[in-house]
Amino acid sequence: MELIILIFYLISLSILFFFGIHSLVLLYYYHKTQKILIPKFELPKELPLVTIQLPIFNEMYVVERIIRHVCKIRYPKDKLEIQVLDDSTDETQEIAKKLVEEYRQQGYDIHYIHRDNREGFKAGALKHGLSFAKGEFIAIFDADFIPTEDFLEKTIPYFQNPKIGMVQTRWGHINEEYSFLTKAVALSLDGHFVIEQQVRNKAGFFINFNGTCGIWRKETIIDAGNWQPDTLTEDLDLSYRAQLKGWKFIFLNDVVSPGELPADINALKTQQFRWTKGAVETAKKLLPAVLKAKLSLKVKLEAIVHLTSNIVFPFILVVAILNIPLVIIKNSFDEFDIYYNIMSVFVLGSISSFLYYVYSQKAIHIDWRDRILYFPLCLAGSMGFAINNTKAVIEALIGKKTGFTRTPKYRLVNKYDEWRFKKYVQRKVDKTVLFEILLTIYYVIGIGLSIYYLELAVIPFQLLFLFGFGLVGYLSVKQVFITSK
Numbered sequence: 364m365e366l367i368i369l370i371f372y373l374i375s376l377s378i379l380f381f382f383g384i385h386s387l388v389l390l391y392y393y394h395k396t397q398k399i400l401i402p403k404f405e406l407p408k409e410l411p412l413v414t415i416q417l418p419i420f421n422e423m424y425v426v427e428r429i430i431r432h433v434c435k436i437r438y439p440k441d442k443l444e445i446q447v448l449d450d451s452t453d454e455t456q457e458i459a460k461k462l463v464e465e466y467r468q469q470g471y472d473i474h475y476i477h478r479d480n481r482e483g484f485k486a487g488a489l490k491h492g493l494s495f496a497k498g499e500f501i502a503i504f505d506a507d508f509i510p511t512e513d514f515l516e517k518t519i520p521y522f523q524n525p526k527i528g529m530v531q532t533r534w535g536h537i538n539e540e541y542s543f544l545t546k547a548v549a550l551s552l553d554g555h556f557v558i559e560q561q562v563r564n565k566a567g568f569f570i571n572f573n574g575t576c577g578i579w580r581k582e583t584i585i586d587a588g589n590w591q592p593d594t595l596t597e598d599l600d601l602s603y604r605a606q607l608k609g610w611k612f613i614f615l616n617d618v619v620s621p622g623e624l625p626a627d628i629n630a631l632k633t634q635q636f637r638w639t640k641g642a643v644e645t646a647k648k649l650l651p652a653v654l655k656a657k658l659s660l661k662v663k664l665e666a667i668v669h670l671t672s673n674i675v676f677p678f679i680l681v682v683a684i685l686n687i688p689l690v691i692i693k694n695s696f697d698e699f700d701i702y703y704n705i706m707s708v709f710v711l712g713s714i715s716s717f718l719y720y721v722y723s724q725k726a727i728h729i730d731w732r733d734r735i736l737y738f739p740l741c742l743a744g745s746m747g748f749a750i751n752n753t754k755a756v757i758e759a760l761i762g763k764k765t766g767f768t769r770t771p772k773y774r775l776v777n778k779y780d781e782w783r784f785k786k787y788v789q790r791k792v793d794k795t796v797l798f799e800i801l802l803t804i805y806y807v808i809g810i811g812l813s814i815y816y817l818e819l820a821v822i823p824f825q826l827l828f829l830f831g832f833g834l835v836g837y838l839s840v841k842q843v844f845i846t847s848k
């Protein structure tokens with residue numbers, strides 16, 4: 364039995380180590396491709412017709428902001444069409460209708476498009492709007508983002524290369540300073556954009572459209588099979604299908620589109636669940652096509668890592684559960700010492716992840732030293748979300764379908780803005796919270812055992828698990844308690 368536990372633990376650690384050490388691969392390409400500059404183009408003299416799509420569902424707090432900012436984008440009115448794709452069932456409808464009428468009277472070609480059902484969810488809304496979109500190019504913004512006035516001026520020029528199918532801009536953060544939670548989320552997202560997206564793009568690997576703040580060639584969407592609702596990450600799905608068709612993407616790290624970060628833990632859990640489950644669904648759907656495609660080995664390998672990275676969460680959970688029994692086994696059986704010597708190598712995975720975030724912060728922030736202090740919180744958070752995201756992975760693997768649950772936003776700009784008593788806040792405790800609390804108690808006992816056995820080296824990692832599960836569980840319960848008053 365002890366040997367079986369050790370083997371399972373080593374397998375899980377090995378998988379986590381593989382994905383962790385992959386950060387060093389990305390950092391290698393980061394340094395290798397730093398001098399590669401994306402060729403810049405001037406705006407064409409004859410500007411193309413652009414359609415901007417705004418997929419919306421129950422966004423009463425931010426719908427006005429997104430519509431007004433989209434209408435501020437510098438582009439000739441006769442070359443710009445705006446579609447407000449509103450599937451809302453609440454007050455958002457009336458707010459959006461009034462704004463659309465206001466701007467129509469000012470000469471904007473803006474349309475309010477409402478569906479009576481959410482068939483296909485966001486993918487269905489985008490596909491519906493695309494069926495009668497006039498534009499040669501399709502820009503997409505979620506309701507919680509604020510496009511800059513020069514967005515089209517900075518993205519349209521790249522489409523003069525007929526092979527370019529999509530241009531993605533980097534997400535900024537409107538409310539990064541709102542709380543320790545938003546600071547940790549910002550750190551995580553910056554790593555994805557500044558390192559992953561930029562490096563993969565410059566190195567010739569596949570990247571993905573991030574669902575918002577990007578612009579597509581309409582022909583690319585159609586050629587790749589259009590928006591499809593069979594995964595919860597329709598953006599990742601279409602991105603891979605388009606690139607498998609031979610279309611090229613561009614990521615612009617220096618063009619920033621600010622968005623609102625989730626400020627409450629349950630909204631963040633909803634977002635993480637959707638992203639995790641959707642990515643695994645997309646991997647199941649498209650990995651066979653990736654393996655069969657005429658791509659170089661390194662492009663295929665990077666695509667496999669990209670599509671399967673969320674599979675780590677069940678293994679994080681296995682490591683969390685088995686870590687404490689291993690402390691007991693180590694101090695009860697001498698014959699397993701060789702296994703523990705091997706395990707010391709796995710700490711490199713955490714070091715490589717730390718370096719990954721250091722470089723992402725150095726690239727975009729002068730005060731990167733202050734921001735990187737949130738790395739332990741970010742790491743603990745990934746551990747604390749293991750139960751939530753493991754559930755997402757399992758549901759995806761067994762083919763259980765669930766609806767698209769959007770992440771609610773509340774127009775939070777400064778730390779004094781309030782969200783706790785607004786509409787859309789989740790006011791019931793999810794079942795996963797019970798397991799988060801149980802694992803918190805489990806790790807209190809585990810740390811006590813480690814102190815008893817003088818296994819001091821393992822305590823920092825146990826503290827991360829304790830803090831991760833404890834914080835996520837505590838905030839989940841606290842949110843429901845304070846918002847129910």
